[in-house]
Amino acid sequence: MSGSSAATMKLTLRIWRQKDGKAAGKLETYKLDAVSPDMSFLEMLDVLNEQLTKSGGDPVSFDHDCREGICGACSMVINGRPHGPRKATTTCQLHMRSFKDGDTITIEPWRAAPFPVIKDLSVSRSSFDRIIAAGGFVSINTGSTVDGNATPIGKTDADEAMDYAQCIGCGACVAACPNAAAMLFTGAKVAHLVKLPQGQVERSGRVRNMVAQMDLEGFGSCTNHGECSEACPKEIPFDAIVMLNREYMRATVAGKE
Amino acid sequence: MSESSPGRPHSLLGSSIGLKFVMGATGVVLVGFILAHMAGNLQIYLGSDVFNHYAQTLKGTPPLLWTVRIVVLSAVLLHIASAWRLTQKNWAARPQPYASPRRYDRTSYAALFMRGSGLVILAFIIFHLLHFTIGTIQHEHFVLHEVLRGDVWVREENVKILASVPEHMQRHDAYSMFVRGFQNPIIAGSYILANLLLGRHLSHGVASGFATLGYSKGGQRQVAERIGTTIATLVTLGNISFPIAVLAGVVHL
Ligand code: HEM
Ligand code: SF4
Numbered sequence A: 001m002s003g004s005s006a007a008t009m010k011l012t013l014r015i016w017r018q019k020d021g022k023a024a025g026k027l028e029t030y031k032l033d034a035v036s037p038d039m040s041f042l043e044m045l046d047v048l049n050e051q052l053t054k055s056g057g058d059p060v061s062f063d064h065d066c067r068e069g070i071c072g073a074c075s076m077v078i079n080g081r082p083h084g085p086r087k088a089t090t091t092c093q094l095h096m097r098s099f100k101d102g103d104t105i106t107i108e109p110w111r112a113a114p115f116p117v118i119k120d121l122s123v124s125r126s127s128f129d130r131i132i133a134a135g136g137f138v139s140i141n142t143g144s145t146v147d148g149n150a151t152p153i154g155k156t157d158a159d160e161a162m163d164y165a166q167c168i169g170c171g172a173c174v175a176a177c178p179n180a181a182a183m184l185f186t187g188a189k190v191a192h193l194v195k196l197p198q199g200q201v202e203r204s205g206r207v208r209n210m211v212a213q214m215d216l217e218g219f220g221s222c223t224n225h226g227e228c229s230e231a232c233p234k235e236i237p238f239d240a241i242v243m244l245n246r247e248y249m250r251a252t253v254a255g256k257e
Numbered sequence B: 001m002s003e004s005s006p007g008r009p010h011s012l013l014g015s016s017i018g019l020k021f022v023m024g025a026t027g028v029v030l031v032g033f034i035l036a037h038m039a040g041n042l043q044i045y046l047g048s049d050v051f052n053h054y055a056q057t058l059k060g061t062p063p064l065l066w067t068v069r070i071v072v073l074s075a076v077l078l079h080i081a082s083a084w085r086l087t088q089k090n091w092a093a094r095p096q097p098y099a100s101p102r103r104y105d106r107t108s109y110a111a112l113f114m115r116g117s118g119l120v121i122l123a124f125i126i127f128h129l130l131h132f133t134i135g136t137i138q139h140e141h142f143v144l145h146e147v148l149r150g151d152v153w154v155r156e157e158n159v160k161i162l163a164s165v166p167e168h169m170q171r172h173d174a175y176s177m178f179v180r181g182f183q184n185p186i187i188a189g190s191y192i193l194a195n196l197l198l199g200r201h202l203s204h205g206v207a208s209g210f211a212t213l214g215y216s217k218g219g220q221r222q223v224a225e226r227i228g229t230t231i232a233t234l235v236t237l238g239n240i241s242f243p244i245a246v247l248a249g250v251v252h253l
């Protein structure tokens, strides 16, 4: 037997509907009758939107792009958890078998002043782009090709840098944080370069400017709840925030360049 | 690119992480004070002479007394000022709450109610100063003194006799003030309650302070959390033991 084996599910959806950034939104209720457990969460929303469009309604706006867990677009809070109930899983990679027949599922956008709602579940995450931009450039030699392994990097440093570099900029950490802080994201961006020789030249300026931009965007600040790394689909460790604190202290209190 | 770009605030105290450092550093000072304060008070179990001698020594060393007072008071004020500023920023960062409750997976009640426990502690600090330092609350116990008769200190409640004894031959009867104070169950209860909340504040605060000050990476996090739990437990048990010991009659006049 191939394809779907389990029976389909009936679901009640409570979805945040908001016309635009200025309108007040509210939760609206929808019913779906035949959801396959093998559908992804976004495919389930596609089915709803098809149904809404056919009946002349307004389809639910939500962000998505890669649908394979690497772009970070599919931001939504599902039953009180960013990206839903499964650990280390983006919404697009979440399957309906994580829910049961008869479930009510509440879906909301990320809630943070620096992530203003565009429509329904879509928010603008440009504030993240501006934090990255504030980090500036990395000085690398662009002359002739460098010999392989000319700059040795220790295995643990390389591994740690790669762990931090996994951040896809989805914003779940901010959505999860009781203070809407962006320190896990900013920490991951700062920390992956700190671990590499290429990141050394601009090291202090980078952390100062990224933190300044993070504040300017209006994110909150960490009180060490640890909800961010728990919600992060890429399992960026809480260590990223400790690294951010250390780097910021090194650049400001210790005044290192 | 070490220059900051124009328009970006980058003063330490203007920044979120800078304010967090202030919280953490003042937290360290306050934890140090609270541990020392509790250790000093444990001398109540050694009897009135040891305890009153300790109180006399503190009062008799104004440079030490005033340095500690000024450092601790500034730490409290800076701690509260940064907590207030950071709280304002955090509230502004989420003007619209979630319509259905966020499900938390990792944090604790202690962490979620830091402001609440902090405010109770502030109220307690004021009450405590009015009680044992300034003597507005239970003034009748605050005025108790001992006088030196030969080479032993004895309690003297007669105000007229006290007035006739020279300064260096009388000392504050802190022991009796302490015991009589806690014989009042409402006073004892409020000390117990405040210190239970102080314990909750410290259990999150100490671990949190370690992370803020850069110590919590990898396995260090567990160490930091253990230190937090240990300090919180010590302070809570030590401090609530005093009113309980008096109410139970273990420590008496
Ligand atoms: C007087 C009223 C007080 C208020 C309003 C207050 C408030 C706060 C707040 C909001 C935090 C940060 C929240 C967090 O990290 O989750 C905090 C952290 C902390 N508090 Fe207090 N607090 C007070 C008194 C005290 C006292 C008396 C002590 C001394 C033992 C103390 C020790 C700490 C420590 C060690 C931290 C951790 C600092 C950090 O996160 O870096 N607090 N307090
Ligand atoms: S740290 Fe994790 S949760 Fe935050 S933006 Fe990066 S991938 Fe998303």
Ligand code: FES
Pocket (backbone or CB within 6 Å): A063, A064, A065, A066, A067, A068, A069, A070, A071, A072, A073, A074, A090, A091, A092, A093
């Ligand atoms: S759509 Fe790209 S990560 Fe989900």
